[in-house]
Amino acid sequence: xxxxxxxxxxxxxxxxxxxxxxxxxxxxxxxxxxxxxxxxxxxxxxxxxxxxxxxxxxxxxxxxxxxxxxxxxxxxxxxxxxxxxxxxxxxxxxxxxxxxxxxxxxxxxxxxxxxxxxxxxxxxxxxxxxxxxxxxxxxxxxxxxxxxxxxxxxxxxxxxxxxxxxxxxxxxxxxxxxxxxxxxxxxxxxxxxxxxxxxxxxxxxxxxxxxxxxxxxxxxxxxxxxxxxxxxxxxxxxxxxxxxx
Numbered sequence: 712x713x714x715x716x717x718x719x720x721x722x723x724x725x726x727x728x729x730x731x732x733x734x735x736x737x738x739x740x741x742x743x744x745x746x747x748x749x750x751x752x753x754x755x756x757x758x759x760x761x762x763x764x765x766x767x768x769x770x771x772x773x774x775x776x777x778x779x780x781x782x783x784x785x786x787x788x789x790x791x792x793x794x795x796x797x798x799x800x801x802x803x804x805x806x807x808x809x810x811x812x813x814x815x816x817x818x819x820x821x822x823x824x825x826x827x828x829x830x831x832x833x834x835x836x837x838x839x840x841x842x843x844x845x846x847x848x849x850x851x852x853x854x855x856x857x858x859x860x861x862x863x864x865x866x867x868x869x870x871x872x873x874x875x876x877x878x879x880x881x882x883x884x885x886x887x888x889x890x891x892x893x894x895x896x897x898x899x900x901x902x903x904x905x906x907x908x909x910x911x912x913x914x915x916x917x918x919x920x921x922x923x924x925x926x927x928x929x930x931x932x933x934x935x936x937x938x939x940x941x942x943x944x945x946x947x948x949x950x951x952x953x954x955x956x
Contacts, residue, residue: 724898734903759878769860788819790948831874840868
């Protein structure tokens, strides 16, 4: 059985890195961004340069943000997140590299220093100039009162959610940490990612080239399935739960 093959690979490994994408969080009710019925099929994403240059675009950005938050704020870690947290607690997993911005890995109990967020985190905001952190509740209240995008109370700079937008540079520290984790692991498990977004999708290839075993668990086929030692097309939460009861 494929579960037995999966468990055998996991049991034989001493340094596992998990790489997660949107597929693990859709089971928590968070809509996908890139799918044909995803959020971006209704509203094209706002480019980073447009966000910087146009107050009108920043207003639109925050309108969309608070509309989406109605769903995201209610989301809880699902069985897939919880199984990964259990493996992390046991010491089997060194790091979780994620393309997700929903904070659900941390909410499941994985320490923040073990979660490498390639695309940032949407549960708080920060100043683009001085990096001052701002909580969303404060921004939302002021935005509803003034209808103007927030500015930093410390330096007057533009405030944005702590996420990586189209046209914005990837975070150097997180990319470095992800590369180090990838090169040190002996098993790299992709969970719920279509592996279409680069440079993030380079990490499974890097792991494989560095003699790590590669497992891909995703509902649909990915472009990197042929690289993998084991490919599993199944529902993520139920498969992981059945594998580690």
